[in-house]
Amino acid sequence: MATIEDVRKYWQEHPLLSYELDNPGSEKFFKNLDIAKKNDAEAFAMTYWAFDKFAGKRVLDVGCGPGWYTVNYTLGGADVYAVDLTPIAVEITKNHLKFRNVQAVVREGSAESLPFQDGMFDLVISSGVLHHTPDTFKAFEECYRVLKPGGESKITLYYKGFLHNKIIFFFTRLFMRLLSVKHPGADLAEQAKDIDDFIRQYDGADNPVGIGKNSKEWKVLLENAGFIVDGHELHFFPKRFLPLNKYMPLFIHRLLDKFWGTMIYFYLRKPL
Numbered sequence: 177m178a179t180i181e182d183v184r185k186y187w188q189e190h191p192l193l194s195y196e197l198d199n200p201g202s203e204k205f206f207k208n209l210d211i212a213k214k215n216d217a218e219a220f221a222m223t224y225w226a227f228d229k230f231a232g233k234r235v236l237d238v239g240c241g242p243g244w245y246t247v248n249y250t251l252g253g254a255d256v257y258a259v260d261l262t263p264i265a266v267e268i269t270k271n272h273l274k275f276r277n278v279q280a281v282v283r284e285g286s287a288e289s290l291p292f293q294d295g296m297f298d299l300v301i302s303s304g305v306l307h308h309t310p311d312t313f314k315a316f317e318e319c320y321r322v323l324k325p326g327g328e329s330k331i332t333l334y335y336k337g338f339l340h341n342k343i344i345f346f347f348t349r350l351f352m353r354l355l356s357v358k359h360p361g362a363d364l365a366e367q368a369k370d371i372d373d374f375i376r377q378y379d380g381a382d383n384p385v386g387i388g389k390n391s392k393e394w395k396v397l398l399e400n401a402g403f404i405v406d407g408h409e410l411h412f413f414p415k416r417f418l419p420l421n422k423y424m425p426l427f428i429h430r431l432l433d434k435f436w437g438t439m440i441y442f443y444l445r446k447p448l
Contacts, residue, residue, distance in 0.1 A: 178384035180261070180286060180310055186384050187308075188262040192241040195360035195380060200242065201268045206275050212416065213244055220433045221411040224441050225301075225330065227252040233298035238287050238319060239305025243269030247276050249301075256280040257297070259290060261309075287315040292322045299323075301330045304412070304439055307387040308379070316401035320446060329403065329444035334378065334388035335410060339436055340371050349374075355419050378438070391440055403444040410437030 191200045197208050218225070225245070231253030237246045240258035246269055250256045258280055260266055269282050285291040287302070287309050300323045306315045316331075323329055339348045351357070352365035361380035368374035376386035389397075395405050413432040415421045 178310055180288065182384040183308060183310065184261050186380075186382060188264050190361070190380055190382075191262070191264050191268060192379075193360075200264075201271045203275055205242070206272050209242055209244055212414075216416050217412055217414050220430055221409075221441060224409065224411070224443075230254040230299050234296065235299045235301065236290075236292065236297040236322060238290065238300060238302040238315075239308075240269050240282065241265050241303075241305070243272035243282070245301060245303055246280050246282070247272050247278060249299075250278040250280050251276065254299075257292070258282045259285040259287075259292075261286055287318060289314075290318045290322050294321055295324045295327075296322050297324060297327060299328050299330070303330075303332050304334075306331060307334045308383070308385050310385055312387060313397055313401060316398055316403070320402040323446045325446055326448045327446050329446070330441070331398070331444060332412070332439045332441045333394055334375050334386060335438055335440040336371070336375065336388040336390050336393075337410070337436070340375070340388070342371070345371055345374075357417055357419070359417060394440060394442070398442060398444060402446065404447060406443040406445060408440050408442045410434060410439070411441050412437045412439040 193209060194200045197205050199205050227248040230249060233254050235249045235254040235256045237258040240246045240260045246256050246258040258269055263284055266282050266284050273280055287306055288311050300319045302319060306312050309315050319329055338344060349365045359378060362377040364374050364377050367381060368377055375388035376383055378386055391408055398405055411433055413436055415424050415429050
């Protein structure tokens with residue numbers, strides 16, 4: 177079974193999007209990251225993140241990676257703190273903040289043991305991170321602990337949905353093989369042993385932990401950690417991995433994102 181050290185080692189060697197974008201931490205990387213987020217992966221989730229609605233509030237970004245969410249909440253006027261398991265992500269995020277000429281507190285730490293006081297934050301966010309830690313439930317409890325009573329949380333997680341149905345999954349892989357669709361760092365259609373292994377490899381063939389669940393399963397865990405779940409929506413269907421993606425009409429991408437998104441975006445809060 178993978179340990180937190182296995183996770184740290186993998187992400188230290190393979191920072192987020194380093195399979196796809198050149199020179200992590202460079203100005204070119206940050207510009208391309210912004211394009212990939214705003215025009216593709218998060219194109220239809222900007223209202224969910226609400227970067228401009230937390231001005232003057234204290235925000236924590238758990239698993240900040242290259243710092244895109246940290247930077248955008250800071251640009252929106254929030255007092256932002258960021259934490260990541262790896263030194264490389266901390267360094268890249270600090271460079272990203274410097275590139276955008278904004279400031280935030282960035283430090284190294286584990287989502288399973290956040291280095292912050294109880295009830296410190298108005299908003300706790302974590303984008304596509306907590307399904308990568310061995311004890312995901314402990315990470316949920318930690319996000320809840322550092323959130324103020326009445327505070328909000330936005331957590332996104334791998335979604336095991338329609339495309340992962342045992343019967344449909346056969347055709348999902350067949351479709352990917354026929355069109356030569358591959359994720360950076362892994363040939364999912366050829367290499368994955370089963371559905372769970374397919375999901376694990378979203379962030380690379382050697383990614384040690386990548387957990388997917390359906391909406392009910394994630395909801396139960398979040399509620400058991402103490403959160404009130406106010407709703408959820410699907411997003412994250414990166415069209416850039418598909419052939420002829422530049423010719424995909426916007427409405428088609430919107431439909432794919434809404435119904436076949438690979439991650440579930442939860443609206444959460446802590447009771448008063």
